[in-house]
Amino acid sequence: MKYLYSFLLVGLLISCARPQAISTFPATKAHLQDGEQFYTINGLKHWVKVKNSQQQTTPVVILHGGPGGNNYNFERTAGPLLESFATVVYYEQRGSGRSEAPKNPEDYTLPMLINDLEVLRDSLGAQKLVLLGYSFGAELALRYALAHPDRVEKLILSDPAELSRSNMLVQIQGFYSLGDSVVKTGIDKILKDTTELEEKYGCVWGLSNSALVDRFLFVNQEIAARNREMWKESKLVNTGLMAKVYIKNNKMDLVEKATGLPIPTMLISGVYDRNGGLHTALELKKVLPNSTIKLYENSAHFPDMEEPERFAADIKAFLSGK
Template identity: 40%
Template sequence: MNRENGEYQIEINGITHWIKVAGKENDTIPLFIIHGGPGGNLYTFERTVGPYLSQNRTVVYYEQRGCGRSGKPIDDNAYSMNELIDDFRGIIHWTGSETVDLLGYSFGGELALEFASNFPDLINKVILSGPSLINLKTQYMIQIAGFLSIASITLVNRIEEILQENTLIEHKYKQVWEIVDQETIDRLLFVDPDIATKYRQLVTESNLHNTGLMLEALQENPITPTLYERLNHIHHKTLIITGVYDRNTGIPISNLINRNLSNSEWILFNNSAHFPELEETEKFVSSVLGFLKA
């Protein structure tokens, strides 16, 4: 890789992308960190787990179009999977890397698999933490069931009323997310309330907001054939990390992905929910570094 440590604002496909390089001195295959959301950012990862990884690896952070510190497209619908894939192609070209490793969490795990599917010769190893499959109806049902398992009685009753309505699961899913409060979302995503509080503090500190435009665009314009249908064509060595209390994407999605990939291994984190990198940081870092060195 021919880029030095530091932050960059680079125009790719008409969008100014925020990119950061750390740990260049380690001279390893670059490890690209791919954030979730859809529509999230890397602010928290960059200030928690990232520095531990860049002590040993060359790490490249980048925020997707319309996310975090990157620029937004003029068209609110310009968040298709193909556009995200094409952006990543440009970012790899900008770094001058011949091959890269990927670490994607939540939706970032799904995106990492899309990159592996589209650039099989550029991708070396893939790490997925709590990966999603956002357009799989099972994903919607897992999250709704997750809310039911940790919500107050009042909220449970409201969710059950939504489930009884004669509407599509996608509509029910959106309705549920509209009525849940922050405390319930924290219980969905975390085991340790102190970690949830720290996470929310960093989110507030970042002053970065998810517009929801990317999620809406990806849901309305799914790529075909679906990633689920293409998993068995992805042959990269892959590590899947899942918190046993992950009620957001959950064990069922990780199991589905692991079962269909041809070269994957799966680790469960017994004291984590959706963010094992925050709730079991030491184990997460050692698992990632060990996998990359093997």
């Protein structure tokens, strides 16, 4: 695949056993201090950056998308606005961004990612976390909350794009709606072949050039251009390995599993999100009894970049209980 920001690669790998949890830091609040450092979690160095620890609020942990993305862009857009009123913890998942990759390329299963996050919570000395996940990070946040509901104070799920079969179809439809005659003809041909949906999905992404992907992910093309500039300046690469493992091993429907979860949750979605986030957010709103939804009229998949001031204001109000 050419473009790795959301769920962009398809492949087959087999998961392996979860390693024993290891942290280089004991559970003490003395370690919730500003700055960048690496936490050794399950034998891998994970990049962590803490900002505004003097607020002494429940840490807001930022979970990036991908799978296999990073927080570089978020740190430079919505992130500073959140830091003005909350203790923010930027965290990059195993093999993502500035974090160390496992030697075994199969070690990217959801149970491993959930366990990594639990070890991080313990290492930060936090009894509870506020989880702010965007795109795939929203799914990881919700799945962690399902596994450890007593450890999550609140959930903020921004464009929660689970890579389900229905969301694959939503994405394919999105590309078709935006594509020119060449793209539309190519998609028509792909959909008529006898391959599995996952392979069709990958082929559709392969048809898409950078301009089409930008229109798919953003309403404002100036912001899309700035997004690409930050990708380049970060020098961070998504290998696609996590996405391959995810697609092979994830058999649990997110909406079905989340039904009835009582944790206070704010769902955020751009109304032009063709990446599946709007579809998933609307479905989650139906099954989460203590949830609210915010729709952003000038955004697609990244309202944190297209409407950052409103994004931060909504989160501030949600955290304060307003």
